[in-house]
Amino acid sequence: xxxxxxxxxxxxxxxxxxxxxxxxxxxxxxxxxxxxxxxxxxxxxxxxxxxxxxxxxxxxxxxxxxxxxxxxxxxxxxxxxxxxxxxxxxxxxxxxxxxxxxxxxxxxxxxxxxxxxxxxxxxxxxxxxxxxxxxxxxxxxxxxxxxxxxxxxxxxxxxxxxxxxxxxxxxxxxxxxxxxxxxxxxxxxxxxxxxxxxxxxxxxxxxxxxxxxxxxxxxxxxxxxxxxxxxxxxxxxxxxxxxxxxxxxxxxxxxxxxxxxxxxxxxxxxxxxxxxxxxxxxxxxxxxxxxxxxxxxxxxxxxxxxxxxxxxxxxxxxxxx
Amino acid sequence: xxxxxxxxxxxxxxxxxxxxxxxxxxxxxxxxxxxxxxxxxxxxxxxxxxxxxxxxxxxxxxxxxxxxxxxxxxxxxxxxxxxxxxxxxxxxxxxxxxxxxxxxxxxxxxxxxxxxxxxxxxxxxxxxxxxxxxxxxxxxxxxxxxxxxxxxxxxxxxxxxxxxxxxxxxxxxxxxxxxxxxxxxxxxxxxxxxxxxxxxxxxxxxxxxxxxxxxxxxxxxxxxxxxxxxxxxxxxxxxxxxxxxxxxxxxxx
Numbered sequence: 363x364x365x366x367x368x369x370x371x372x373x374x375x376x377x378x379x380x381x382x383x384x385x386x387x388x389x390x391x392x393x394x395x396x397x398x399x400x401x402x403x404x405x406x407x408x409x410x411x412x413x414x415x416x417x418x419x420x421x422x423x424x425x426x427x428x429x430x431x432x433x434x435x436x437x438x439x440x441x442x443x444x445x446x447x448x449x450x451x452x453x454x455x456x457x458x459x460x461x462x463x464x465x466x467x468x469x470x471x472x473x474x475x476x477x478x479x480x481x482x483x484x485x486x487x488x489x490x491x492x493x494x495x496x497x498x499x500x501x502x503x504x505x506x507x508x509x510x511x512x513x514x515x516x517x518x519x520x521x522x523x524x525x526x527x528x529x530x531x532x533x534x535x536x537x538x539x540x541x542x543x544x545x546x547x548x549x550x551x552x553x554x555x556x557x558x559x560x561x562x563x564x565x566x567x568x569x570x571x572x573x574x575x576x577x578x579x580x581x582x583x584x585x586x587x588x589x590x591x592x593x594x595x596x597x598x599x600x601x602x603x604x605x606x607x608x609x610x611x612x613x614x615x616x617x618x619x620x621x622x623x624x625x626x627x628x629x630x631x632x633x634x635x636x637x638x639x640x641x642x643x644x645x646x647x648x649x650x651x652x653x654x655x656x657x658x659x660x661x662x663x664x665x666x667x668x669x670x671x672x673x674x675x676x677x678x679x680x681x682x683x
Numbered sequence: 684x685x686x687x688x689x690x691x692x693x694x695x696x697x698x699x700x701x702x703x704x705x706x707x708x709x710x711x712x713x714x715x716x717x718x719x720x721x722x723x724x725x726x727x728x729x730x731x732x733x734x735x736x737x738x739x740x741x742x743x744x745x746x747x748x749x750x751x752x753x754x755x756x757x758x759x760x761x762x763x764x765x766x767x768x769x770x771x772x773x774x775x776x777x778x779x780x781x782x783x784x785x786x787x788x789x790x791x792x793x794x795x796x797x798x799x800x801x802x803x804x805x806x807x808x809x810x811x812x813x814x815x816x817x818x819x820x821x822x823x824x825x826x827x828x829x830x831x832x833x834x835x836x837x838x839x840x841x842x843x844x845x846x847x848x849x850x851x852x853x854x855x856x857x858x859x860x861x862x863x864x865x866x867x868x869x870x871x872x873x874x875x876x877x878x879x880x881x882x883x884x885x886x887x888x889x890x891x892x893x894x895x896x897x898x899x900x901x902x903x904x905x906x907x908x909x910x911x912x913x914x915x916x917x918x919x920x921x922x923x924x925x926x927x928x929x930x931x932x933x934x935x936x
Binding site: 431432433456457458460461462463464465467468469472473474475476477489492493494495496497498499500501502503504505506507546547548549550551552553554555567573591599600602603604615616617618619623624631644645646647648652654656658659660661662663664665666667668671672674675676678679680 | 694696697699700702709778779782801804805806807808809810811812813814816817818822823824825826841842843844845846847848849850851852853854857862863864894895896897898899900901902903904905906907908909911912913914915918919921922923925926928929933935936
């Protein structure tokens, strides 16, 4: 069987769990699929998951799973895996999965293949594709351990709406055993920093800058283009890390997710952490000196060249009547 | 406080990939290498903690002889000494194998805190630190934006997705993977570079019998998800053509 580990917080199902179900359905072959939700109370989430075309929905409830910790999740999942003996365990490559999946794999002494974007074959002969070298290359890999392989799928690589629904899975509790004395992390409640003043998700057009801008002194170049386009200014993570633009203007997995009509990427290489935050944009323009930059894989229009020459020319062109 | 920082040497950002004949790894002779950027932030955080709390910072790296370059760089920035698990087979090792190799070498000492970057810019598994914590038998937390040491405890700010954060406390010793941007990096001074030449790099052989968790069957260029229309010409020509297409084809201006 294939075990999908869904993710939820306070009874809200993470949408990426449907992407993990879609991936599991693609690689299942003749294997049945079970979906497991972990938490203090997951009844509502289990009801939603029971719409999926899978064999079984498992509820893994325990008071110690109410606030996520890697120790409690690893103990709970190890117990379920030892009991159910799945051939493959699938989950979305969320920050939470990144936190506990390697610990689980290490404890079970099994393979963990992360950030998977494609699956070939099914069942025991499945191979997986995943980005390497910042997306410059794609690797095809296979698990080498004898136990169950754990696979995390990149957010957005499998379509949530492609997950087949309309099954009539049984819903039953999974046996959860957690030694609460062995939980070493003490989490506090999640919080958001000061409310974001800029809501980039509502912008019609965005001009976004990356490392290629080289220095804070060059930012007016991009700001002038944004003004001429009627666009908001945004940036990839390194620019905000350097303090050149405020964090609230960051697009990507740790910042905002945007889908404007027009997204112009200036000097952004296209690391996946950025691309997941903007690939839903309707039209994407990339300007980059490196013709092999991964940003061109998602761009509709591309210009290879020096942004310090091209951006002023673009601004001038837009200002022409 | 005795702090270990695990660093990796990876190809530079400007490097253009070329593959070996069997297409299962990169042609290393064509690559130039540098310190994995997320690990540089982990090193900086370790140096700042040592300045505040005193103690020592030990750089740990697993790789072939070439990784001495980034070990020396870390020593020049201020780390006190280094452990180098040296073996040619570690050049293409996955996270599981790297973690096992480091755990064997690091397990001979007792570190109060182990830091590393949240992932490497080469294979990018985002697993090594967490597996290492499990093998060392210490708690961990990942994607950390702030570190507070309170006697024998840690309180750390972990980044969640979409602008959310969470504080987590745990006992020492512990392992943290550090988010890039947690601090401003320092660079090596000439004095630091000179001092680094006298610092100890202890070489440790790779223990036998380690197995990777996965095998690379092939490497290839990524498949484009979109048909990108490339626009050439002089900057002025390219600008004019792009604006025309954005107005007339895409209708987004």
